[in-house]
Amino acid sequence: MPATIDLQRVAPKGVVIGVEFPRGYVGDESGLQLHAKSLRTLDERVAEAVNLAQALDIDVVHSEGVNLSKITPSTLLGGGVVERIAALVKEQKIEVVFVDAPLSPRQQRELEVQLACKVVDRTGVILDIFGARARTRAGQLQVEVAQLVYQQSRLVRLWSHLERQRGGMGKTGGPGERQLEIDKRLLKARLTKVRNELREVEQTRGLQRMARQKADVPTVALVGYTNAGKSTLFNKLVDAGTLMADALFATLDPLMRRMELPGGLDVVLVDTVGFISDLPHELVEAFKATLEEVVMADLLLHVHDVSSLEMDAQNADVKSVLGQIGAADKRVIHVYNKLDKAPDAIVPRDGVGVSAVTGQGVGELLEAIRNRLQADWHTAKVQVPASDGRRLAWLHAHGDVTEQHLDGETWTLVVKLRAADLAAWKQMA
Numbered sequence: 001m002p003a004t005i006d007l008q009r010v011a012p013k014g015v016v017i018g019v020e021f022p023r024g025y026v027g028d029e030s031g032l033q034l035h036a037k038s039l040r041t042l043d044e045r046v047a048e049a050v051n052l053a054q055a056l057d058i059d060v061v062h063s064e065g066v067n068l069s070k071i072t073p074s075t076l077l078g079g080g081v082v083e084r085i086a087a088l089v090k091e092q093k094i095e096v097v098f099v100d101a102p103l104s105p106r107q108q109r110e111l112e113v114q115l116a117c118k119v120v121d122r123t124g125v126i127l128d129i130f131g132a133r134a135r136t137r138a139g140q141l142q143v144e145v146a147q148l149v150y151q152q153s154r155l156v157r158l159w160s161h162l163e164r165q166r167g168g169m170g171k172t173g174g175p176g177e178r179q180l181e182i183d184k185r186l187l188k189a190r191l192t193k194v195r196n197e198l199r200e201v202e203q204t205r206g207l208q209r210m211a212r213q214k215a216d217v218p219t220v221a222l223v224g225y226t227n228a229g230k231s232t233l234f235n236k237l238v239d240a241g242t243l244m245a246d247a248l249f250a251t252l253d254p255l256m257r258r259m260e261l262p263g264g265l266d267v268v269l270v271d272t273v274g275f276i277s278d279l280p281h282e283l284v285e286a287f288k289a290t291l292e293e294v295v296m297a298d299l300l301l302h303v304h305d306v307s308s309l310e311m312d313a314q315n316a317d318v319k320s321v322l323g324q325i326g327a328a329d330k331r332v333i334h335v336y337n338k339l340d341k342a343p344d345a346i347v348p349r350d351g352v353g354v355s356a357v358t359g360q361g362v363g364e365l366l367e368a369i370r371n372r373l374q375a376d377w378h379t380a381k382v383q384v385p386a387s388d389g390r391r392l393a394w395l396h397a398h399g400d401v402t403e404q405h406l407d408g409e410t411w412t413l414v415v416k417l418r419a420a421d422l423a424a425w426k427q428m429a
């Protein structure tokens, strides 16, 4: 997988620069668009950028926020800032400078020349994090597509895997063809190959999803800002062995477990990638497929971190991504997590307060999931002869039996059924 930053190396020294754009600025001549104004202050965004850099094992020795009064087209940052950072790079032997903004290919190259070190922008960093954390084939392929598309515009360096493949491709290009043209062709070929493979993987996933739908197993997807505690809660709920880490994006790919809710309702629980502010649009595109599980889910659990000072801004970011992938109108339960860390937090009435670590509130959450999934089910009181094992078994398999008692030779049951199952039951009777 192509990576902007070499993860094999031990903690390269880095500098992080947050950027405040001039008022009213919406993009530059290269067509790069800024995302909607963040609710975060410059300081908060710098802190988040430092977290991103650390997630890539960069040893951040300096970070700062820069207020741009005007845009310098060639380098984005003004000459004074560039000079100052260049001195720091030299003095501290900095290997990488992370500018937390969209840089045009030209700006990135020019900054690399003037700072005399590697320069990465927000999209590049997030792509690398996603790439490092991808755990399923589909996730890896999606990140690679996004990376290839990103690199197509900048081709600043060649990747080893492309070079390796070059050997097998025979003679590329006529004499005098520029290296850049060859690179572009290799890149395009690779993109086609990865996209094809991705299509195959997605087809399989689609088939699996259809099988689940046919079996009437509802899907419940955990969504939320990165680090909200989704994977921890997922584990608490299903006791599955998901990777957990106090790092950004510990989960990249949807991870699914089938589980039984108290009362016997089977669901598939899906853990998903953490959302983040200003998700590069390349990634929103690439992840539409991964997030398809979210789009197709019967119910979303939107996990919030009540201990975070940024809960409101994160909430807005998650809602914005849900809107972008077409999942804004899903049924959702708001889950307010990490109550153990913020015991005085006020849990909004529409939500459930939990601690994924201590297990507080988890029983209530399971109950809420079941109630929401069954909100449009019908409750029926039915009587079945005790000898009719077939129909009794059918009821238990398709419905949620909440009461039952045997009176002589007849079972009386109170059972919740989907509308379609109730109709089927009536046909059988």
Ligand SMILES: Nc1nc2c(ncn2[C@@H]2O[C@H](COP(=O)(O)OP(=O)(O)OP(=O)(O)O)[C@@H](O)[C@H]2O)c(=O)[nH]1
Pocket: 224, 225, 226, 227, 228, 229, 230, 231, 232, 233, 244, 245, 246, 247, 248, 249, 250, 251, 252, 272, 273, 274, 275, 337, 338, 339, 340, 341, 354, 355, 356, 357, 358
């Ligand atoms: N104190 C406390 N810590 C929690 C709780 N839930 C999660 N954490 C911690 O928060 C950190 C992030 O948890 P994860 O479950 O990895 O978060 P996530 O939402 O899956 O993160 P991404 O996969 O990166 O989006 C870990 O260090 C957890 O131990 C909680 O209820 N209380």
Ligand SMILES: [Mg+2]
Pocket: 230, 231, 232, 249, 250, 251, 271, 272, 274
């Ligand atoms: Mg996770």
